[in-house]
Amino acid sequence: MEKLKYIDVQALQITDAEVLVAIKNDDIELLRLIPIKLGLTHQNWNFIQNISVKLSEHPDENVRGNSFRGFGYAALNHKKLEKNIVKPVLLRGIKDESDWVRSCAEDALDQVNSYMGWKIGSAKKNKEREKRFSEGRNIDI
Numbered sequence: 001m002e003k004l005k006y007i008d009v010q011a012l013q014i015t016d017a018e019v020l021v022a023i024k025n026d027d028i029e030l031l032r033l034i035p036i037k038l039g040l041t042h043q044n045w046n047f048i049q050n051i052s053v054k055l056s057e058h059p060d061e062n063v064r065g066n067s068f069r070g071f072g073y074a075a076l077n078h079k080k081l082e083k084n085i086v087k088p089v090l091l092r093g094i095k096d097e098s099d100w101v102r103s104c105a106e107d108a109l110d111q112v113n114s115y116m117g118w119k120i121g122s123a124k125k126n127k128e129r130e131k132r133f134s135e136g137r138n139i140d141i
Contacts, residue, residue, distance in 0.1 A: 013041045019051060031055060031063045039073020045080040048073070056089050061096075065104035068093050072111035079115060086112065087120050094121065 014037045022030040035055060038048045052070030055063050071090065074081055090112065093105025109121055 009040050012037045014038065016047065023051075023054065028060055028063065031058065031060070032066055035066050035068075035070030036073070039070045039077065045074045045078035046082075048078075049081055049086065053085060053089055056093060061098040061101050064093075064096065065098070065101045068101075068104040068108035072108040072115075075112045075115035081112065081116060083116075083118060083120075087118075090120055 014034065018030075019034055019038070021027075022034060035048070035052050038051060042048050048070050052067045052074070055067035055070070058064050058067070068090070071081060071086055090105055090109045094102055094109060096102050096105065112118060113120055113122070
């Protein structure tokens with residue numbers, strides 16, 4: 001069994017200025033990590049949310065995918081997000097062309113719903129469940 005490795009979360013801290021420079025310079029390697037670093041260490045939920053929204057539109061699928069993790073971490077650590085801003089981004093993410101992005105968006109959607117007490121996307125899931133249930137009842141025995 002491999003030994004567990006513990007990471008000092010404080011070592012992940014990144015300043016607002018570093019984030020803005022990375023975005024300006026389109027530093028892909030850093031942009032991929034920014035939502036995770038911010039989500040785990042940043043004290044301002046609104047900054048995490050705004051950067052995650054911005055990065056959710058990035059052409060690189062890894063940047064887009066990880067941008068959704070920022071929402072999940074903000075919900076977990078701060079219990080604050082603006083539904084009118086986050087909801088359309090999450091719904092767009094679960095329809096992304098990339099399997100990776102869709103997976104990340106679905107995970108974030110579940111986390112946000114859980115930690116924020118929201119029900120984003122539940123209408124579609126309920127319709128799918130109802131359809132499966134009604135189809136199952138129409139079986140001839």
